[in-house]
Amino acid sequence: MKDSRLLDRDFGTPAARSEKMITLTVDGFEVSVPEGTSVMRAASEAGISVPKLCATDMLDAFGSCRLCLVEIEGRAGTPASCTTPVAPGMVVHTQTGKLKDLRKGVMELYISDHPLDCLTCAANGDCELQDMAGALGLRDVRYEAVDTHFRARNAAATSIRSGWPRTRATRISLMTRRNASSARAACAPARKSRAPSP
Amino acid sequence: MAAAIEREASARNLDVTIIRNGSRGMLWLETLVEVRTDKGRVAYGPVKASDVPSLFDAGFLTGGDHRLAHGVTAEIPFLKGQTRLTFARCGVTDPLSLEDYRHYKGLKGLEAAVAMTPAEIVKQVTDSGLRGRGGAGFPTGIKWKTVADAKADQKYIVCNADEGDSGTFADRMIMEGDPFVLIEGMAIAAIAVGATRGYIYTRSEYPHAIAIMQDAIAIARREGILGESVLGSSHAFDMEVRVGAGAYVCGEETSLLNSLEGKRGIVRAKPPLPALEGLFGKPTVVNNVMSLASVPVIMDRGAQFYRDFGVGRSHGTIPIQLAGNLKHGGLYETAFGLTLGELVNDIGGGTISGRPVKAVQVGGPLGAYFPPALFDTIFDYEAFAAAGGLIGHAGVVVFDDTVDMLAQARFAMEFCAIESCGKCTPCRIGAVRGVETVDRIARGDAAAIPLLESLCSTMKSGSLCALGGFTPYPVMSALTHFPADFDRMKEAAE
Numbered sequence: 001m002k003d004s005r006l007l008d009r010d011f012g013t014p015a016a017r018s019e020k021m022i023t024l025t026v027d028g029f030e031v032s033v034p035e036g037t038s039v040m041r042a043a044s045e046a047g048i049s050v051p052k053l054c055a056t057d058m059l060d061a062f063g064s065c066r067l068c069l070v071e072i073e074g075r076a077g078t079p080a081s082c083t084t085p086v087a088p089g090m091v092v093h094t095q096t097g098k099l100k101d102l103r104k105g106v107m108e109l110y111i112s113d114h115p116l117d118c119l120t121c122a123a124n125g126d127c128e129l130q131d132m133a134g135a136l137g138l139r140d141v142r143y144e145a146v147d148t149h150f151r152a153r154n155a156a157a158t159s160i161r162s163g164w165p166r167t168r169a170t171r172i173s174l175m176t177r178r179n180a181s182s183a184r185a186a187c188a189p190a191r192k193s194r195a196p197s198p
Numbered sequence: 199m200a201a202a203i204e205r206e207a208s209a210r211n212l213d214v215t216i217i218r219n220g221s222r223g224m225l226w227l228e229t230l231v232e233v234r235t236d237k238g239r240v241a242y243g244p245v246k247a248s249d250v251p252s253l254f255d256a257g258f259l260t261g262g263d264h265r266l267a268h269g270v271t272a273e274i275p276f277l278k279g280q281t282r283l284t285f286a287r288c289g290v291t292d293p294l295s296l297e298d299y300r301h302y303k304g305l306k307g308l309e310a311a312v313a314m315t316p317a318e319i320v321k322q323v324t325d326s327g328l329r330g331r332g333g334a335g336f337p338t339g340i341k342w343k344t345v346a347d348a349k350a351d352q353k354y355i356v357c358n359a360d361e362g363d364s365g366t367f368a369d370r371m372i373m374e375g376d377p378f379v380l381i382e383g384m385a386i387a388a389i390a391v392g393a394t395r396g397y398i399y400t401r402s403e404y405p406h407a408i409a410i411m412q413d414a415i416a417i418a419r420r421e422g423i424l425g426e427s428v429l430g431s432s433h434a435f436d437m438e439v440r441v442g443a444g445a446y447v448c449g450e451e452t453s454l455l456n457s458l459e460g461k462r463g464i465v466r467a468k469p470p471l472p473a474l475e476g477l478f479g480k481p482t483v484v485n486n487v488m489s490l491a492s493v494p495v496i497m498d499r500g501a502q503f504y505r506d507f508g509v510g511r512s513h514g515t516i517p518i519q520l521a522g523n524l525k526h527g528g529l530y531e532t533a534f535g536l537t538l539g540e541l542v543n544d545i546g547g548g549t550i551s552g553r554p555v556k557a558v559q560v561g562g563p564l565g566a567y568f569p570p571a572l573f574d575t576i577f578d579y580e581a582f583a584a585a586g587g588l589i590g591h592a593g594v595v596v597f598d599d600t601v602d603m604l605a606q607a608r609f610a611m612e613f614c615a616i617e618s619c620g621k622c623t624p625c626r627i628g629a630v631r632g633v634e635t636v637d638r639i640a641r642g643d644a645a646a647i648p649l650l651e652s653l654c655s656t657m658k659s660g661s662l663c664a665l666g667g668f669t670p671y672p673v674m675s676a677l678t679h680f681p682a683d684f685d686r687m688k689e690a691a692e
Binding site: 061062063064065066069077078080083084085098101102105106109110112113142143144145146147 | 467468469621622623624627628630631633634635638649652653655656659660661662
């Protein structure tokens, strides 16, 4: 198995410790991974990257960003690949028309709540949000966003029902997760550190 | 009311015993006063304190005639047409009298369960066809089997009594009117899966239900129904009531578990299933009040008895809560299989406003709106799913022709925005965008309609739990069945 400590590559979820190997099919490729591995990591092991924002292999899966949704034959709906463990004989599709629309729809929601200040942003060119928007082919935002977290913050939260308290809470939770990642990365010198969090 | 009757009786030197029982569920007749006579219990309602002297004048203590008299309670058509299994005692007994409870066949189910092996109990519940009454309709027996088969040093029974759906009151009625049936159901579940602790998670808006449940638990503990030895058996089980802080999403089972653990009530990803890693990471049965309260009758009368009620894959009875603009609102327990039209027009008696029905929302704030054209839809899990809706907790809310369905769609999005736990993007941001997009449609921006449809499909498939996932039901059903309300340009032109 590839050792993530030597690669600047994020497998999405931590490695499973089990000795028992499970074989499944991801986008037509057969892959064997230890029991308890997530579908996202199994795909990653097979060289297939599933879009993601909230997942990192330094933390347990959280399942909040909803970009890593996949389709699994015989299962209803579109489960998140980061929180779904592999099962023997599972047939996973990570790239379908339905998933493309769904991910783009979710990404559009993210960007609708974002200041769109890329050109003056310090993270320009080194930004996961930007990367994902590009990867998912998002070009336009159709929404006319009124109630965004940044606008509400500037307007000193005139409406208690504005999007910002919730959005901020999630951002903080994401930032805490990121900070936790950097802290752990700092404690593990063998690990090549990634780009600093914004 | 009780005080007014007592006062009047003592003024007239009459000897009356007043028992405060739960509600019969005929809410348009509340406050309902029943008098035990030779003919049976005779009903008077809705009684106000000012009516009391005239009731005495009419001789209501012997069933005398009065403008508020309705004859023998059991013969009132609304009650007569019901099949009360889960609510058999509700409104009949003194809620906190264990003697009454036993007299009306209470504890028979638990006594039967104590004499059986856990596997036999699970099998009986599975065979009865009972499905989760909270909304998802998952077979209760299969859930119990998963917990029973899990190996752990501690297991839990959690009763979801966080009844937050609009127009629902069945859980509250059972907790206030027949609390022992819930305790009995939870004790049976505990024996079946090997759990020793139970929690009832309810809402702070239900102070009476909380107080009555707590008293009932204390009585059950004193009488050996709960404690080290349930009814003298080798099974130990005890329980307590926990009160939520008012978030709608805490009625979602994983969010509820987080809240119960003292954490912020945000939704957990499944798997792991709560049945394997639930409360404090231990195998946990999370069942709705209605599911647990239906278990005693199944254990008492047998799986086949219960299974024979209902249609298709929906077995047994369902306590339907009729609310909104209805002449006869209340709780109607019946076998699955009535049509929506029968419920609204025949049983509910049509609108109280006298205007025609325009829409009926079934299944709480996340349920679909049905137009009268779909009144032939049969009330069962599958038929409602096929019609693009859900029965949820079986709340039925009726609206007359003055309702603006665009406003209702906006309300659904606004509700989701307020109640979202904020964990997943489609629900957290999508609901806020949804309100704005409905506002655009209201301003006459027809281009926003396909955008709303697209947003709904993202929310439906992309959300983590049913809050974001089902909010599209009321929105899309309003848009599909009532397109005229969304055509604001035309309206403005006219």
